[in-house]
Amino acid sequence: MARIKPQALLQQSKKKKAPSKISATTFMFCGLIVVLALFFLYSTYTHRSIRFVDGAYLQDDHGLMDLRKSDIPGYAIFTTSKGPITVELFKDSSPEIVDKFIELCQKEHFKGMHFLRVIKHYVIQAGNTDNLGNTEDWTVKGKHHGQLHASLKHEAFMVGTSKGKRDDKGFDLFITTAPIPDLSEKLVVFGRVVKGEDVVQEIEEVDTDEHYQPKSQIGIIGVTLKQKV
Template structure:
């Protein structure tokens, strides 16, 4: 048998392999993958703006709910207090908007019974009556000295306030006349709306040289009211 030449073997090998072809199934498979991927990208593009809009709307909704909750909490706070004294009742309206921190402190102390039994220990005619637990004369003397040094906005009588300087506790002050320098000495957090005659009766009490009433008079109780 004769030997086959190398060139003849190479030609036979090329004829057996033929051109490289991909099957129709593989082509269809890749096409499906591409379509699915394209649909996924399209769906993601359409969903994202909607998701962002939903988050913004949800954030706005939460913010409005928080604001409504804060307003609700403020409206839930008592708006009035009734000071029952041995001379009668004094009704005060609380300034929840202009002095919220002081009003909160006042309400908290009322609930703890801080003002029960508190005496009006300083009475200055045509000026203020002061109720507190400090019975020393220094507080009122300091008040008068400070009062001569300041000029500020003029205020009317029957304002309810807390002292700024001379007391570390929470004494109650009710003005009985307009005080030009009230802002320099009191944090005003309310006003008397009923019982002005009781305030005036306390103001007319006889006092010693330190403005201390000669007859004890005090606050029997304080009750908080939502409405009057």
């Protein structure tokens, strides 16, 4: 029997131990599975979660997604032509109105809105010309300050919208500049000015015509929503 040389034995051993090579197709297939799995996880996360970006909430195909109360913005900063006004939102006592307000902020409903009525020592109103209401009704009731009751809603610098129709066009803004005893009869209060009272007073002091409309335009440039200020 012929002897096998040691060198030949070593080569045969290497051939037996050499691992099989992974084909390029298998490698690409495995990589594709990993990428698809990561994409699925990311899509699930972004669909079920909501993120707050630069003061605005993201929406899904069905509108504003449900949020925990702790996630809803607690403040709105109105940038006006006279300066900023920071409003604390009553998200616990007026949740439906606050939700509608946030929705309209997303739609930039208040951007470019003008203050169309200024009644000194009473109220300033921003809104559409078709929704001003009866000026006399406001001014007559505003004279009865002696009937003031102890209520947060009757204080100055409260923010509200008129009762009744509050669709995308009818949601106006009122900021009181004095205690109003019958405020709850006219408005749904959903916030309070916590910073920028001087700006409200500056708007209150502008010259108006006989219909309480400012002679020079004063507008809202934009609204930024914040969780904290």
